[in-house]
Amino acid sequence: MRKSASCCLLIALLFLLPTACTNNPTPSTPTLQPTSTESPQEHFIVFGDISDDPAEVIEGTQPIADYVAAQLADYGITGGQVKVAASTEEMIELLKSGEVDxxxxxTYPATLISDASGAQIILRRWRFGVETYNSVIFASKSSGITDVEGLKGKMIAMDAPYSTSGFMLPAVYLTENGLKLVGKPDGSAPIGSDEIGFAFAYDxxxxxxxxxSGITPAGVTDDYHFDKSFPPEATAxxxxxxxxxxxxxxxxxxxxGLEPELLQAIIQTLITMHEDPNNQTILDKFQTTRFDKFPEGIEAATGRIREMMEIVKDIPLP
Known part of the structure; x- marks a missing residue:
């Protein structure tokens, strides 16, 4: 009887042991999670331009994009990029989508792009060392034209429909002086005696x-080309x-959509970078002497541009 009782006790203990081990597990070494090898999220400041030669644009613009990015590290900017659009329409979309900053x-195309994309005009760029410029209306000496009134019934060559110095400025000047401009397909198109015909030469x-060569008796250009770039034997x-x-x-x-603090940091970086001589090479590559704020304020500067845009929008284009 005692032997049978002992066997029963042993069997009972054998069944109880697994349960006891399950309820009181021994401590185990924690499993280590793999360390992430992913780099922090990149956030670029992106400069945009419109050109049919992206390589040339990138070569001139990448250094300033890198410089500005380096000054904005505290705002989460990790690098600079350059994006080149093939057209005004494409640039508008890049600005609207946030792909270009x-x-x-x-002034003329920039204001058109600003209106279409919602981008804001923030400062002036002294391109080629020039803060402002104007247009020169000129004629060949052989034409006998000596003033703008003499352009009536004649053709004048202009640059392009969205050119500031090659269309908007001279078109506004002639219109505000009581002259009527009408776009023509080429220099041989008929012209009314009370109008000035114009065609685009695109350069x-x-x-x-x-x-x-006499294709048109008159033309327009900016003051830099007329005063310094055209050969003296031509201007004679x-x-x-x-x-x-x-x-x-x-x-x-x-x-x-740029954060206000980031935008102000961008403006401050650009308008002060010329103060450091070490930045001269970067500015030279970007064909720029310096950036600054509008002396008369942004509203005053852009207000006159918009007045001129209202005038030229009613001029019939070729």
């Missing part, structure tokens, strides 16, 4: 050649008819 252009050098054959008012050489746009 900063864009620079002359300042082309305009000069049109006038010298020209007569200056008028100079227009001045406008900023170029302006900078910042896309909508």
């Amino acid at each position: 900063l864009y620079f252009d002359s 300042d050098e082309n305009i000069l050649q049109w006038v010298l 054959q020209l007569v200056e008819l008028a100079r227009t008012e001045s406008t900023p050489r170029q302006v900078g746009l910042a896309r909508a």
